[in-house]
Amino acid sequence: MAAAQQGDAAAYRLFLTSVTPFIRAVARKTGRWTDDVDDVVQDALLTVHRVRHTYEPGRPVKPWLAAIAARRSIDAMRRRGRIGMREVHNDVAYETFADPRANNEEATDTARTLAQMTSELSPGQKEALALVKLKELSLVEASSVSGQSIASLKVNIHRAIKKMRRNLAKHPRE
């Protein structure tokens, strides 16, 4: 750190890299969290940079560093507390009513559910379902496109729908 105070960039980089795990540990201990710890570490590193002139060469660096990390951790907790008191998370607030196509949250959910439901279908079942139920081809047309016999198509569609119903019952949409 003393070398860093004299403008030695390599020493400074080494110092910051080697103290990051310590800052992270102090932040975890002080804040008792895991999600925002990276933000606290970055905040603490920025503070170290701003107050690096207050480190007294020859004195142990750990208490100096621990005080900075703990302070930034406490500041982050207070900030989170303040935000929690004043603000609530509102999904609807993200809807952009001016452009209905932008409000695709529901469509995304539906697509995710559909993907889950069809994930266990065999390729033949998927193909039969897509051609007959989604593209609305006749059984004869679907048979000529896919190469499956009409009887196979019927069986595949029946089994696919049954499996999807079972899937949906197992994982109802939230």
Next chain:
Amino acid sequence: MSRVETLIETLAADARPVRPLRPPVARAMAWIAAVTISGGLAVYLLADVRQLFARYDGRAEMMALEMAAMLATGVLAIVGAFLVAIPGRSKRWLLAPAGPFAAWLLLSGAGCYRDLVRNGSSDLSIGHSLDCLIFILAVSLPLGVTLVWLLARARPIDPLPVALLGGLGTAATAAFILQFFHPFAVTFVDLAIHLFAIALVVSVTALINRRALSPA
């Protein structure tokens, strides 16, 4: 490269040389020395020290102890302010002036009580006590401005304790200097006004702590 690594690279690229601050006690002593010289000069030129002793005739030792307690309150608070402005220094310095401050109140209160018994209820009028308020505030202003300027160089990460100690140190020093210019022995009303002035100075410094001390 993670965000932390990117930040470290950015900071390392900005590693300009910085001059480390001198040890906090040395910086505190420099400020105290400057105030002692200027305050001593003002007392030498403007105050009547012999009259000070005449006012406290019969309880000179008590007065000396009282003033020593005032001075100790100021010195400990100022040294503490310089120390707590540096990350990692003990926060116990916040309590350091508590003992001398309590001694100051006790000694001053006992002296006031003795004078009250001797002189009767005439000691309970406000009289010139408001002048004391103005004196403490007026002296605290230049002292406080220079002190805050020096303390702000540390960019304290937790500015409130620094402001509290700095405010107390400033006001106690101003109250100590006031003793040399005080026109009469301190009364209860006077003591209350001194305490009000100190509370006012401490409150103002505490209120402006973030703006004045430019915390990091």
